[in-house]
Amino acid sequence: MTIDNQLAALRRGAAEIISEEDLRKKLQEGRPLRIKLGVDPTIAHVTLGWAVVLRKLRDFQKFGHTACLVIGDFTAQIGDPSGKSKTRPQLTREQVQENVAAVSKQVYKILDPELTEISYNRDWLGAMSFEDVIRLASRYTVARILERDDFTKRLKEERPIAMHEILYPLCQGFDSVELRADVELGGNDQKFNNLVGRTLMSQYGQDPQVVLLMPLLVGTDGKEKMSQSLGNYISVVDTPRDMYGKTMSIPDHLLENWFVLCTDVPLEEIKELVGASQAGTLNPRDAKRRLAKEIVTLYHSAQAAEEEDNYFIETFSKRNQPVEAEEASIPEDMVSEGQVALHVLIGRLGLAKSNGDAKKLIEAGAVSLDGEKATGLMVPVADLKGKVLKVGKHQFRKLS
RNA sequence: GGGGAGAUGCCCGAGUGGCCAAUGGGAACAGACUGUAAAUCUGUCGGCGAGAGCCUUCGCAGGUUCGAAUCCUGCUCUCCCCA
Incomplete structure (x- = not known):
């Protein structure tokens, strides 16, 4: 596959690539690249939202690159400073490993285990002395840290920002240094953190990572980003019925976004489907049925998708009693x-x-x-x- | 270190001794309408109980009172101004 073709595939759905030129150069080197993705060890489900990034990671694997999952068992104590979460209790290594083991079953529904490497950031962050921390902190300025949206907002709204929170982006950035990442993947909300990684890598004399950001998948409520804590999510281990049903309940305006980010349907076809349903030549419901079937097929099977589609039409469209109920x-x-x-x-x-x-x-x-x-x-x-x-x-x- | 403001139910926010499980808005859930969409209208929205009613909640701990979210004391936390 040519570099151009690879780039095109990697670009699908991406919100931003910083920078595409850098990515091209790295791809041209012809070696397996190290693609970093940070993982929150407190999660219990792989949601379709997270799957968006995992699927992109899988795209890289398809081209022979290595997925480097960093379990943020150290950074989880801080919690990404959205201002919502309080400092969280430190999880033991055992607890973390249990979570990881549970979640990795779901993760490998998407990723290729052969090309996946897992590390825990407590291994290096936890080993730093206070002196190391000071040295790291001296590489970045307060003004630049406060550029981060969350901080600016909280400052303006007179809400508290704890000292340790401003170290969060540095911790995550340092992970990239430690891993010698070529590319860091993330949701669009990770832009700031990922860019800090770039800066720190150059400071440590490394070639800065390419940052590839994926748009956030909007949750089933149609408003907030999909997340476990908001309950507006679909898990990759949801039953075909739930998966199908929840998909049908998403607002119409999410159609395109979901098609692009959650399925492998070619972009031209998506454009047609979305265009037709907006023009009124196709009932948006039917476009959504297609979406629901694609998603069920991806995580279960084409057969399950067909079955759920029938069930849906019979039970909800025709309002019959369900043929089989639990x-x-x-x-x-x-x-x-x-x-x-x-x-x-x-x-x-x-x-x-x-x-x-x-x-x-x-x-x-x-x-x-x-x-x-x-x-x-x-x-x-x-x-x-x-x-x-x-x-x-x-x-x-x-x-x- | 000094001065000021504040902490209420999932969130925002009223409430300054009884009529407060606590006005209002948002979220959520349900009903109608639909395409398990959107918009709209309606209802519910701490728990238990068939019910009368009982229990838990207004930062935490005590106290005053027949009675406290509301008053007093101590504590914890947050924000602002000054240094």
């Missing part, structure tokens, strides 16, 4: 005098946050049995068995 049996101890308290049952089945919540849902008309709205709380068991209980828009249980 079975749930009514616990014996809940039956008294032949009656069952419906809200308690819903609570017990985990379909609502609490019994009180379940009661409110019933009052709001969000609960139905075989399509009939439930009204009372006490229901004879006989009227429940064999019926499909629906709670909210998409939770179904076949009672037995």
Whole structure:
């Protein structure tokens, strides 16, 4: 594959490459490049948002380059200074390794393990003496650190900035020095940190890394970036049903963004799909169905995607009872005098946050049995068995 | 070191002794409408309980009072101004 073709593939979806010329030069050297990606050890899921960057990393692997994952077990104590997170407790190496082991199963759904190298930044950051820290800190100025958006904003809003937070970008930058990274990948919000890496590398006499930034994937809520803590995410290990359903629930304006960042559909085709749905010649819903199928195919299978598409049309478009719903049996101890308290049952089945919540849902008309709205709380068991209980828009249980 | 302001429910923000589980907005959830989209309208929005009601919440710990988010004391944290 020619360098131009490689570049084109790597450029797909990228928000910014600093700089493309540098990247070209590095690619021309013909050796396996070291592509760095920082990993937050506190995460439990690989979300589609993170997958955007991982998929880009995989693109590099396809061209024979090495993925260098840096587990930020040291930096996690600080927490990226978004101002939201407080200083977090130090995790033990064991805890971190457990998390990493759990998450790497998901990561390798995307990455090639053969070309992946994992390191922990506590190994070098934790070993630094106070003197080392001072020396590192002297390489950067306060004014430049405060250029970072978060800091500027917090300063203006009179919100606190702790001393250690301003060291965060330096820590991350130093990782690049330690790893001798050729390229650092990141979400667009990592731009500042990654550029610090460039500066520090030159200061330490290294060839500065190329920074490749991917746009942030907007979450299912259509507003915030997809993240675990906001709950607006799809995990790569979500069931095909959830994955498909959540995708269908994203706002239309996300279509293009998601197609480009989450699928391998060629750009020209995406343009057509998006154009047609905007022009009204294609129902945006159908474009979204395509998107949902692509995503399910990627993480499960084409067959699963087909099945979920059918299920979706049958259950939601045609509003039929689901053909197959998860079975749930009514616990014996809940039956008294032949009656069952419906809200308690819903609570017990985990379909609502609490019994009180379940009661409110019933009052709001969000609960139905075989399509009939439930009204009372006490229901004879006989009227429940064999019926499909629906709670909210998409939770179904076949009672037995 | 000195002076001033502040900490309220998921978030923002009212509330200065009883009518406060706490106005309002946002978020969230649900209903209608739809395409599990958007917009709009409606309802819910601390927990438990069939219910009466009970329990927990207004930075933390004590105190005053029949009664405190509201008053007093101590503590913790944050911001601003001066040095």
